Amino acid sequence: MSNTYEYIKNRRSAKRYQTDFELSEKQIEEILEGIRYSPSSFGMEPYRVYFIQNHEIREELWPEWWNQPAVKECSGLIIWTTFKEKYMKSTVIDKQITNITDPQSDKAEAYIKNGIESFLKSQNTDFDNWTARQVYISMGVTLIMAKEMGLDCCPAEGFKRKETDDILAKHGIINPEEEHTTLGMFIGKIDTTKQNHYSYTRYKRPKEEVYKIIK
Template sequence: MSLIDDLNWRYATKRFDSTKKVSKEDLRTVKEVIRLSASSYGLQPYEVMVIESQELKEKLRPACWNQPQLEEASAVFVFCNKSKVSEHDINEYVKLKTQTQGLKVEDLKGYADFMVGKICKQDEAWQSNWTARQAYIALGNLLMSCANLKIDACPMEGFEAPVVDEILDLKAKGLTTAVIATIGYRSKEDQTADQKKVRKAEENLFTHL
């Protein structure tokens, strides 16, 4: 039941209490949750910027539709997806997998070729869309883990990606902003905290076949 209690407790926090900071230990847990997130083929085609610098948070606010969460939150997680997936990325993953699981690179050649064919041969728009989708899985896990740790969070798509990319110098790293999560502790002034959840009825969401 506690899983459902956690999900009822959480809400997309609009105003954070900027005097309250997420502990180093909790921050480490949230990062580990992101690191352990599933991704297609296991490629994890994204990086995550964890921003605690007040100066940088304030610089990002105008690029994020001036939303107050940016400067009031304790930390800002910017999920940055790869703009494209290269054969080098595939080879790096294969190397990591062989080293971790004691395999030979040759054993995974067919698998590597398959990934290259399915991902790298697609056009750039497809690739960027696909890598962003992988980042959203990690975002979902962040939201769940924060609720479990009683840390408030707001998932955010309200930003101008080219401006955020520029501020964080993402283009040079082959990255672009997929989605943002601000985390911290709700302010007493946040009037949205007590609003009832708006969700579809079960019968409108699920079909049992």
């Protein structure tokens, strides 16, 4: 049995954290590098990532994140922002194409640009939804990395986007013309002495209900 399978099988989302636990600089860098090396559609990496340790900023964010204790308790609040469509099309796509393709190949540039547009149409989705999907890919990588490193974490979707953007922009963390908040994650060490350190009983549907092998 692979180690990765065991990490996935045994991990749980922690809701309460030890307030005196701190990640080392090496751990933080490893987590962020794992995100950076995560796969993304067409290699576009349409997001930025912020690891927020600053307690004053997290205190400001707390009421806009549904008063979740983990906002203030965790060792670090990871926030993913995704690029807005205008900025993505005017800046990011061309830059990424230059980095990942032969600069002499006009066909590669056209293939990627047309591919993105065709994908959005075929999936009946919009640009914001597509960029968010890329964030969730990297989030999945982060969940497994954290477990392997002996850390606890929990993805966080419960926040007010505009208010979060406003706070981050006020502190000069994000550029609201280019990006907006898409996903968060609490990371640190679980505090099992606190009530509701896990929200629910862990249950997974029987495999017969989840997947089929088609031969």
